[in-house]
Amino acid sequence: xxxxxxxxxxxxxxxxxxxxxxxxxxxxxxxxxxxxxxxxxxxxxxxxxxxxxxxxxxxxxxxxxxxxxxxxxxxxxxxxxxxxxxxxxxxxxxxxxxxxxxxxxxxxxxxxxxxxxxxxxxxxxxxxxxxxxxxxxxxxxxxxxxxxxxxxxxxxxxxxxxxxxxxxxxxxxxxxxxxxxxxxxxxxxxxxxxxxxxxxxxxxxxxxxxxxxxxxxxxxxxxxxxxxxxxxxxxxxxxxxxxxxxxxxxxxxxxxxxxxxxxxxxxxxxxxxxxxxxxxxxxxxxxxxxxxxxxxxxxxxxxxxxxxxxxxxxxxxxxxxxxxxxxxxxxxxxxxxxxxxxxxxxxxxxxxxxx
Amino acid sequence: xxxxxxxxxxxxxxxxxxxxxxxxxxxxxxxxxxxxxxxxxxxxxxxxxxxxxxxxxxxxxxxxxxxxxxxxxxxxxxxxxxxxxxxxxxxxxxxxxxxxxxxxxxxxxxxxxxxxxxxxxxxxxxxxxxxxxxxxxxxxxxxxxxxxxxxxxxxxxxxxxxxxxxxxxxxxxxxxxxxxxxxxxxxxxxxxxxxxxxxxxxxxxxxxxxxxxxxxxxxxxxxxxxxxxxxxxxxxxxxxxxxxxxxxxxxxxxxxxxxxxxxxxxxxxxxxxxxxxxxxxxxxx
Numbered sequence: 001x002x003x004x005x006x007x008x009x010x011x012x013x014x015x016x017x018x019x020x021x022x023x024x025x026x027x028x029x030x031x032x033x034x035x036x037x038x039x040x041x042x043x044x045x046x047x048x049x050x051x052x053x054x055x056x057x058x059x060x061x062x063x064x065x066x067x068x069x070x071x072x073x074x075x076x077x078x079x080x081x082x083x084x085x086x087x088x089x090x091x092x093x094x095x096x097x098x099x100x101x102x103x104x105x106x107x108x109x110x111x112x113x114x115x116x117x118x119x120x121x122x123x124x125x126x127x128x129x130x131x132x133x134x135x136x137x138x139x140x141x142x143x144x145x146x147x148x149x150x151x152x153x154x155x156x157x158x159x160x161x162x163x164x165x166x167x168x169x170x171x172x173x174x175x176x177x178x179x180x181x182x183x184x185x186x187x188x189x190x191x192x193x194x195x196x197x198x199x200x201x202x203x204x205x206x207x208x209x210x211x212x213x214x215x216x217x218x219x220x221x222x223x224x225x226x227x228x229x230x231x232x233x234x235x236x237x238x239x240x241x242x243x244x245x246x247x248x249x250x251x252x253x254x255x256x257x258x259x260x261x262x263x264x265x266x267x268x269x270x271x272x273x274x275x276x277x278x279x280x281x282x283x284x285x286x287x288x289x290x291x292x293x294x295x296x297x298x299x300x301x302x303x304x305x306x307x308x309x310x311x312x313x314x315x316x317x318x319x320x321x322x323x324x325x326x327x328x329x330x331x332x333x334x335x336x337x338x339x340x341x342x343x344x345x346x347x348x349x350x351x352x353x354x355x
Numbered sequence: 356x357x358x359x360x361x362x363x364x365x366x367x368x369x370x371x372x373x374x375x376x377x378x379x380x381x382x383x384x385x386x387x388x389x390x391x392x393x394x395x396x397x398x399x400x401x402x403x404x405x406x407x408x409x410x411x412x413x414x415x416x417x418x419x420x421x422x423x424x425x426x427x428x429x430x431x432x433x434x435x436x437x438x439x440x441x442x443x444x445x446x447x448x449x450x451x452x453x454x455x456x457x458x459x460x461x462x463x464x465x466x467x468x469x470x471x472x473x474x475x476x477x478x479x480x481x482x483x484x485x486x487x488x489x490x491x492x493x494x495x496x497x498x499x500x501x502x503x504x505x506x507x508x509x510x511x512x513x514x515x516x517x518x519x520x521x522x523x524x525x526x527x528x529x530x531x532x533x534x535x536x537x538x539x540x541x542x543x544x545x546x547x548x549x550x551x552x553x554x555x556x557x558x559x560x561x562x563x564x565x566x567x568x569x570x571x572x573x574x575x576x577x578x579x580x581x582x583x584x585x586x587x588x589x590x591x592x593x594x595x596x597x598x599x600x601x602x603x604x605x606x607x608x609x610x611x612x613x614x615x616x617x618x619x620x621x622x623x624x625x626x627x628x629x630x631x632x633x634x635x636x637x638x639x640x
Contacts, residue, residue, distance in 0.1 A: 231478040235538070238436060239491050239545070240468030249490070254481040 052333075059330030062323045070327055075285045075309070082320050087328045089288050090309035094332075096289040096297070097202050097281060097305060098271050101209035106263055109217025113259070116218070117225035118247050129218075136215035145276030148208035153280055155198030159207075164196035187297065194300030202289050202303040205281030209273060213266035220265060224258025225251060257346045264343030268336045274307035283308045306332045385412045387549055387579045388433055388470075389450040395428065398442040401606075402428050406613040408598050410549070415571060415580045417594035417619065419587060421634070424600040425611025426583045430551050433581060434470040435463035451549075468495060471547035475554040477534035479526030479541070484509075484518050487526040487537055491545040504544060512540035513570050532563025539570065543578065550574065552582040556589065568593050587635065590619065597622040599631045 020027055063070070066083040076085025112129065120126045152159040173186040195203060228251045236250040252259070284302040291298070306328055313325030388410040395403040403425035410416045410433075418426035428437065435456060437443045448455045456466045468491075479487050488505045497504065505522075509515040514536040518529070526537050535555060542550055552571075556564040571580055571593050584590050590597050598616040602609050615628045626632045 228481075229478070231474060231476050232480055234436070234439075234474060235478040235480065235541075237439060238434065238467055238472035238474070239494060239541070240464050240466075241494065242464050245494065249494075250480055 055326070055330045055333060058323070058326040059328075062327040063330070070324065075304075075313070075324070076318070076320055078318070080320060082323075085320065085324060087304075087306065087309050087324060087331075089284065089286070090304040090306045090328065091331070093202065093281065093284075093289055093303040094271060094306045094335075096299075097205045097209060097277070097303060098267055100202065100206035100299070101213055101270050102263065102267055104206060105210035105213035105217055105266065109214050109262075109266075110221050110259060112214075112218045113221030113225055114247060114252070117222045118243075118251060130222075133215040133218045136211075137219065139212070139215075140275075141212055141273050142275035142279075144208045144211040144273075145279035147211060148204050148276065149279040152195070152204040152207055153198055153200055157198060160196050160198040163192050167192045167196050191299050199300070200280060200282040200302045201300045202281055203299045205277045205303060205305065206299075208276035208280045209270040212273065212276065213270050216266040216269060217262050220262025221255070221259040224255040224262065227258060228254045261343040261347040264339045264346065268339035268343070271339065272307060272332060272336050274305075274311050277305050277308050278311070281305060281308070283312055306335075386410065387412045387452065388581075389448070390429065390433065391449065392429065392432065392445070392447040394446040395425070395432070395437075396442075396444040397440060401608055401610045403611045404603070406598075406600070406611075408613065408616055410579060410581055411596065412579050413575055414595040415575050415582060415593050416596045416598065417590035418581070418583045418598050418600060419585075419590050420600035420611070420614075421602060422585075423609055423611070424602045426598075426600050427553050428611070429600070430553055430581060430583045433549070433551055434467045434472055436467075436472065438463050468545065469547055470549045470551060471542035471545065473535070473538050473542050473550065473552045473555045475557055477531055477538050477558065479529070479534050479537050481525065481527060483523045484526050484529070484537060485522040488540050488544050491541060495545055497545075508540040508544035509537075511543050511574070512536045513566060513573075514540060530563075532559050532566065535559060535563065535567060536570070539567070539574075543574065547578070549579045549581065552580060554583050554585060557585060564589070587623075591623050594619045599626075599628075599634065601630050601634070 022028075062083075069084075070086030070088075071091065072088050073084075073086035074089055075087060116126050116130060151157050154160070167189075170189060170192070173189050191203065194201070232250055232254065233246055236246040241249065281303040283304045285304070287298070287301050287303075289298055289301060289303050290296065310325045310328050310332065313321045313328065316322065386409045390406065390408040390410065392403055392406040394401060406425075406429055408416065408418075408429070418430060420426050431437045432445065432449055433451075433456075437445070445457055447457075449457055451466070451470065454461070456463075480490060482490070485505055488508050489501055492501055492504055506515065506519075509518060514533060517533060518537075526534065529537060535558070539550075539555075556567050559567065568589065571582070574580060575595075582590075582594065596617065597619040599614045599622060600611050601614045603612055604610075615622060615626060615631045617627075622631065623635060626635060
């Protein structure tokens with residue numbers, strides 16, 4: 001300040017004034033931090049990419065060498081030659097269990113989210129539900145397995161007992177619908193009878209997975225429903241929509257891409273889970289959950305899944321099985337990736353154009 | 356304003372669906388909605404008091420006044436939009452064709468199907484232009500030709516030429532002024548008798564505003580329009596009748612009330628009340 005008051009001060013030429021001085025501590029610290037950040041990022045990527053690269057090399061080579069037979073054949077026995085066998089039962093098992101878990105969790109999850117977002121956003125019940133869902137998203141997945149084990153697998157569990165009561169109340173399919181062995185009712189009846197006996201099953205696995213899926217669906221769907229602008233709801237009310245019409249004709253369709261994103265993410269999470277299935281569906285090397293014998297979809301059998309197949313196969317001494325487990329890992333990662341990318345694409349399309 | 360000759364015309368009978376209450380009161384003149392608000396509360400806050408506005412068929416009635424004077428609140432009473440607000444309480448009558456729409460047997464959903472609304476912010480649905488307009492028709496199980504009705508409504512809202520080649524694109528892809536005209540098309544598609552407009556031009560540029568104003572003067576031949584506006588010139592340009600509302604702070608709160616109601620000419624040229632004169636001269640606002 002004082003320099004200004006004492007007449008003109010020599011000003012260095014602008015060119016020199018704005019030059020970066022590589023010797024100054026400020027520049028050095030800045031450059032050092034940039035290098036550090038870059039290096040740490042690279043190091044953080046090492047495990048990520050090494051996993052993917054290993055999967056591609058070891059799983060991919062098996063797929064290239066022995067082709068697509070692994071998608072259609074059962075796991076190899078001890079006598080099988082190298083390159084024989086596959087994991088078709090595990091692939092089917094995963095699809096059936098994840099599909100069933102989605103059927104169980106998606107309706108509950110979406111309806112729950114509609115309740116939270118539209119009907120009772122601030123009540124105590126909603127706060128409690130929201131809190132529970134948030135806690136459950138962080139639930140260690142093995143606990144979901146233990147829960148389903150206690151509830152469904154143990155013959156004394158509440159699920160088996162409830163199914164037993166219902167089973168005894170329902171009329172036998174032969175009496176109710178003579179000559180219709182393949183009907184939905186027959187399936188329901190047969191499976192109910194089996195559930196009442198307990199045991200490891202695809203149903204138990206699906207219930208364990210749905211416990212993991214419901215909170216994800218609830219929270220993402222609620223978020224999507226809340227993003228619907230209130231002015232759109234006002235427009236619907238102003239046109240003479242009832243509460244239900246506002247919800248189902250305007251809010252839900254507008255939020256649908258976001259809701260589906262949540263469903264996709266939940267499916268992706270469930271498809272990769274191992275721990276809950278070890279407790280509930282166990283594994284089976286020979287039985288398919290789907291075949292040509294009534295009731296066609298056998299939900300009460302022990303059921304293989306990709307994750308458990310990888311877990312078991314990788315621990316065996318046969319090189320053949322270990323290789324197959326690598327291939328299964330690659331397939332599972334791709335499966336999960338497809339659902340994740342699907343979810344991402346949907347959430348991107350959900351942003352309305354215009355504003 | 357109600358001439359004795361108009362009083363001889365009989366009040367039309369409201370549709371049976373609206374009237375769960377059988378006896379229809381006699382309505383003098385051509386009045387479609389007779390607004391009579393004694394007191395209106397949001398919780399403990401008294402928002403509006405002593406407001407009486409008769410809205411005549413085939414006219415544009417404007418509500419003007421400073422911010423917070425309750426003009427939007429009054430407008431939102433006319434199709435019971437205030438019911439959405441928690442702790443809203445209303446004391447008074449709003450007679451639509453002689454039926455008090457706040458009668459406890461009246462279903463607000465049915466009221467809103469007869470009295471349409473256009474909002475301050477354009478609010479098309481997240482669906483195609485066509486579906487936006489067809490929405491209300493489907494909602495009311497419209498029996499006629501939906502295509503024809505959609506086209507008629509879009510023409511009626513002076514937007515048909517701009518959108519006729521892209522009816523399948525999203526209503527949200529239009530410009531603000533187009534969106535607002537789409538919302539008007541959506542509102543008139545079900546042919547409501549009355550159209551409420553809550554500052555319909557405040558989010559629009561002057562050109563879009565002029566289009567909407569021209570539209571309103573065309574629409575009043577078929578519909579009765581009530582409009583809230585901040586823009587005094589707009590009220591002077593389009594409205595036949597004008598109500599001036601003001602805020603009363605004398606009792607501690609900020610309670611809106613009607614100062615003066617009459618022909619727009621009279622309100623703007625020779626207002627009876629001192630407050631109206633001062634407001635229109637811009638002494639306060």
